[in-house]
Amino acid sequence: MAYSEILADRIRKALAHLPNIEEKKMFGSLAFIVNGKMCLTAGPQRIMCRIDPTLHELQLKKDGCTKVVMGGREYRGYIHINEQSLEKEKDFEHWIKLALEYNIQLTKN
Template identity: 45%
Template sequence: MAYDEKLADRVREALADIPDVEEKKMFRGVTFMVDDKMCVSVSGDELMLRLDPDLTEQLVEEPGTRPMVHGDKHMKGFIYISEERFRNQKDFDRWIKLALDYNPKAKSSKK
Protein backbone atom coordinates (compact mmCIF):
# COMPACT_ATOMS: atom_id res chain seq x y z
CA MET A 1 0.00 0.00 0.00
CA ALA A 2 2.09 2.87 -1.27
CA TYR A 3 0.72 6.30 -0.49
CA ASP A 4 2.13 9.77 -0.04
CA GLU A 5 2.98 10.00 3.65
CA LYS A 6 3.36 13.80 3.48
CA LEU A 7 -0.14 14.08 2.06
CA ALA A 8 -1.45 11.78 4.80
CA ASP A 9 0.21 14.10 7.34
CA ARG A 10 -1.58 17.09 5.79
CA VAL A 11 -4.88 15.27 6.20
CA ARG A 12 -4.00 14.33 9.80
CA GLU A 13 -3.27 17.99 10.52
CA ALA A 14 -6.54 19.11 8.88
CA LEU A 15 -8.51 16.63 10.99
CA ALA A 16 -6.55 17.16 14.22
CA ASP A 17 -9.36 19.08 15.95
CA ILE A 18 -12.11 16.71 14.81
CA PRO A 19 -13.21 14.20 17.47
CA ASP A 20 -13.55 10.51 16.62
CA VAL A 21 -11.11 10.20 13.71
CA GLU A 22 -9.72 6.74 12.98
CA GLU A 23 -7.21 5.67 10.33
CA LYS A 24 -7.67 2.45 8.38
CA LYS A 25 -5.56 0.90 5.65
CA MET A 26 -7.81 0.60 2.60
CA PHE A 27 -8.18 1.76 -1.02
CA ARG A 28 -4.46 1.16 -1.63
CA GLY A 29 -3.64 3.73 1.03
CA VAL A 30 -4.94 5.15 4.27
CA THR A 31 -8.53 6.15 4.93
CA PHE A 32 -9.61 8.61 7.58
CA MET A 33 -12.89 7.63 9.19
CA VAL A 34 -14.83 10.39 10.97
CA ASP A 35 -17.61 9.21 13.29
CA ASP A 36 -17.23 5.66 11.87
CA LYS A 37 -17.80 6.98 8.33
CA MET A 38 -15.31 7.07 5.50
CA CYS A 39 -14.41 10.72 4.91
CA VAL A 40 -11.01 11.16 3.21
CA SER A 41 -8.49 8.71 1.78
CA VAL A 42 -4.94 9.11 0.57
CA SER A 43 -4.20 6.71 -2.27
CA GLY A 44 -0.87 7.15 -3.98
CA ASP A 45 -0.53 10.90 -4.41
CA GLU A 46 -4.27 11.53 -4.72
CA LEU A 47 -7.04 12.37 -2.32
CA MET A 48 -10.22 10.37 -2.47
CA LEU A 49 -13.19 12.08 -0.87
CA ARG A 50 -16.66 11.05 0.18
CA LEU A 51 -18.92 14.00 -0.43
CA ASP A 52 -22.46 14.97 -1.25
CA PRO A 53 -23.57 12.70 -4.13
CA ASP A 54 -25.49 15.63 -5.63
CA LEU A 55 -22.16 17.43 -6.16
CA THR A 56 -20.34 14.53 -7.82
CA GLU A 57 -21.22 15.30 -11.46
CA GLN A 58 -20.39 18.98 -11.07
CA LEU A 59 -17.08 18.36 -9.29
CA VAL A 60 -15.77 15.67 -11.65
CA GLU A 61 -16.01 18.21 -14.47
CA GLU A 62 -13.26 20.23 -12.78
CA PRO A 63 -9.76 19.58 -14.12
CA GLY A 64 -7.74 17.12 -12.04
CA THR A 65 -10.74 15.23 -10.68
CA ARG A 66 -12.25 11.89 -11.62
CA PRO A 67 -15.03 9.70 -10.32
CA MET A 68 -14.34 6.64 -8.22
CA VAL A 69 -15.12 3.60 -10.35
CA HIS A 70 -15.83 0.16 -8.89
CA GLY A 71 -15.96 -2.44 -11.64
CA ASP A 72 -17.79 -0.53 -14.36
CA LYS A 73 -19.92 1.54 -11.99
CA HIS A 74 -19.25 5.18 -11.08
CA MET A 75 -19.60 5.52 -7.33
CA LYS A 76 -21.70 8.61 -6.81
CA GLY A 77 -20.43 10.64 -3.87
CA PHE A 78 -16.80 9.52 -4.19
CA ILE A 79 -14.17 11.35 -6.23
CA TYR A 80 -10.41 11.33 -6.69
CA ILE A 81 -8.52 14.61 -6.67
CA SER A 82 -5.11 14.78 -8.33
CA GLU A 83 -2.17 16.46 -6.68
CA GLU A 84 -2.22 19.62 -8.80
CA ARG A 85 -5.73 20.43 -7.46
CA PHE A 86 -4.67 20.71 -3.80
CA ARG A 87 -1.09 21.96 -3.84
CA ASN A 88 -1.95 25.26 -2.19
CA GLN A 89 -3.54 25.32 1.24
CA LYS A 90 -6.70 27.14 0.14
CA ASP A 91 -7.56 24.43 -2.40
CA PHE A 92 -6.64 21.64 0.03
CA ASP A 93 -8.89 23.16 2.70
CA ARG A 94 -11.76 23.43 0.21
CA TRP A 95 -11.67 19.69 -0.57
CA ILE A 96 -11.40 18.67 3.08
CA LYS A 97 -14.30 20.98 3.95
CA LEU A 98 -16.50 19.40 1.26
CA ALA A 99 -15.85 15.96 2.76
CA LEU A 100 -16.40 17.13 6.34
CA ASP A 101 -19.59 19.01 5.41
CA TYR A 102 -21.11 15.82 4.03
CA ASN A 103 -19.89 13.53 6.82
CA PRO A 104 -22.81 14.14 9.25
CA LYS A 105 -25.26 13.16 6.49
CA ALA A 106 -23.33 10.08 5.32
CA LYS A 107 -24.34 6.60 6.38
CA SER A 108 -22.14 4.97 8.97
CA SER A 109 -19.76 2.23 7.91
CA LYS A 110 -19.97 0.65 11.35
CA LYS A 111 -21.65 -2.75 11.34
Protein backbone atom coordinates in the same frame (compact mmCIF):
# COMPACT_ATOMS: atom_id res chain seq x y z
CA MET B 1 1.94 1.66 -5.04
CA ALA B 2 1.62 2.85 -1.45
CA TYR B 3 -0.33 5.90 -0.40
CA SER B 4 1.33 9.31 -0.19
CA GLU B 5 2.60 10.04 3.32
CA ILE B 6 2.61 13.75 2.45
CA LEU B 7 -1.08 13.73 1.57
CA ALA B 8 -1.88 11.56 4.60
CA ASP B 9 -0.12 14.07 6.87
CA ARG B 10 -1.99 16.99 5.31
CA ILE B 11 -5.32 15.25 5.87
CA ARG B 12 -4.32 14.25 9.40
CA LYS B 13 -3.50 17.87 10.26
CA ALA B 14 -6.75 19.12 8.70
CA LEU B 15 -8.74 16.70 10.86
CA ALA B 16 -6.69 17.08 14.06
CA HIS B 17 -9.29 19.29 15.73
CA LEU B 18 -12.00 16.61 15.45
CA PRO B 19 -12.79 13.76 17.82
CA ASN B 20 -13.59 10.23 16.60
CA ILE B 21 -11.01 9.98 13.79
CA GLU B 22 -9.82 6.53 12.81
CA GLU B 23 -7.18 5.67 10.23
CA LYS B 24 -7.44 2.40 8.35
CA LYS B 25 -5.39 1.00 5.46
CA MET B 26 -7.62 -0.21 2.63
CA PHE B 27 -7.39 -0.62 -1.15
CA GLY B 28 -3.80 0.66 -1.23
CA SER B 29 -4.85 3.88 0.49
CA LEU B 30 -5.10 5.23 4.00
CA ALA B 31 -8.73 5.93 4.86
CA PHE B 32 -9.75 8.57 7.36
CA ILE B 33 -12.95 7.55 9.07
CA VAL B 34 -14.83 10.34 10.81
CA ASN B 35 -17.67 9.48 13.18
CA GLY B 36 -17.68 5.91 11.89
CA LYS B 37 -18.00 6.89 8.20
CA MET B 38 -15.30 6.89 5.54
CA CYS B 39 -14.64 10.54 4.74
CA LEU B 40 -11.31 10.89 2.92
CA THR B 41 -8.45 8.73 1.75
CA ALA B 42 -4.83 9.41 0.92
CA GLY B 43 -3.76 7.37 -2.05
CA PRO B 44 -0.78 7.34 -4.38
CA GLN B 45 -0.55 10.91 -5.74
CA ARG B 46 -4.21 11.69 -5.01
CA ILE B 47 -6.88 11.93 -2.38
CA MET B 48 -10.41 10.62 -2.46
CA CYS B 49 -13.23 12.66 -1.00
CA ARG B 50 -16.66 11.41 -0.10
CA ILE B 51 -19.01 14.28 -0.87
CA ASP B 52 -22.72 14.89 -1.21
CA PRO B 53 -23.78 12.93 -4.32
CA THR B 54 -25.88 15.92 -5.46
CA LEU B 55 -22.58 17.85 -5.89
CA HIS B 56 -20.83 15.04 -7.78
CA GLU B 57 -21.19 16.26 -11.38
CA LEU B 58 -20.43 19.91 -10.53
CA GLN B 59 -17.28 19.03 -8.58
CA LEU B 60 -16.01 16.71 -11.32
CA LYS B 61 -15.63 19.79 -13.53
CA LYS B 62 -12.77 21.05 -11.35
CA ASP B 63 -9.21 20.53 -12.54
CA GLY B 64 -7.62 17.26 -11.50
CA CYS B 65 -10.86 15.50 -10.56
CA THR B 66 -11.95 12.08 -11.73
CA LYS B 67 -14.72 9.65 -10.88
CA VAL B 68 -13.98 6.84 -8.48
CA VAL B 69 -14.45 3.57 -10.36
CA MET B 70 -13.87 0.20 -8.72
CA GLY B 71 -14.63 -3.12 -10.35
CA GLY B 72 -16.11 -1.28 -13.33
CA ARG B 73 -18.65 0.51 -11.14
CA GLU B 74 -18.74 4.29 -10.71
CA TYR B 75 -19.25 5.48 -7.15
CA ARG B 76 -21.32 8.65 -7.13
CA GLY B 77 -20.29 10.99 -4.33
CA TYR B 78 -16.69 9.73 -4.34
CA ILE B 79 -14.13 11.81 -6.26
CA HIS B 80 -10.38 11.47 -6.77
CA ILE B 81 -8.37 14.68 -6.82
CA ASN B 82 -4.79 14.51 -8.08
CA GLU B 83 -1.95 15.84 -5.97
CA GLN B 84 -1.07 18.68 -8.36
CA SER B 85 -4.57 20.11 -7.94
CA LEU B 86 -4.09 20.21 -4.16
CA GLU B 87 -0.90 22.26 -4.04
CA LYS B 88 -2.70 25.48 -3.10
CA GLU B 89 -3.97 25.35 0.46
CA LYS B 90 -7.32 26.88 -0.51
CA ASP B 91 -7.91 24.07 -3.01
CA PHE B 92 -7.00 21.42 -0.45
CA GLU B 93 -9.27 23.05 2.15
CA HIS B 94 -12.17 23.10 -0.35
CA TRP B 95 -12.14 19.30 -0.54
CA ILE B 96 -11.71 18.82 3.20
CA LYS B 97 -14.68 21.12 3.80
CA LEU B 98 -16.93 19.29 1.31
CA ALA B 99 -16.03 15.90 2.80
CA LEU B 100 -16.66 17.05 6.38
CA GLU B 101 -19.96 18.72 5.47
CA TYR B 102 -21.21 15.50 3.93
CA ASN B 103 -19.93 13.50 6.89
CA ILE B 104 -22.13 15.61 9.17
CA GLN B 105 -25.14 14.79 6.96
CA LEU B 106 -24.32 11.08 7.08
CA THR B 107 -23.96 10.95 10.83
CA LYS B 108 -27.28 12.73 11.45
CA ASN B 109 -29.14 9.78 9.94
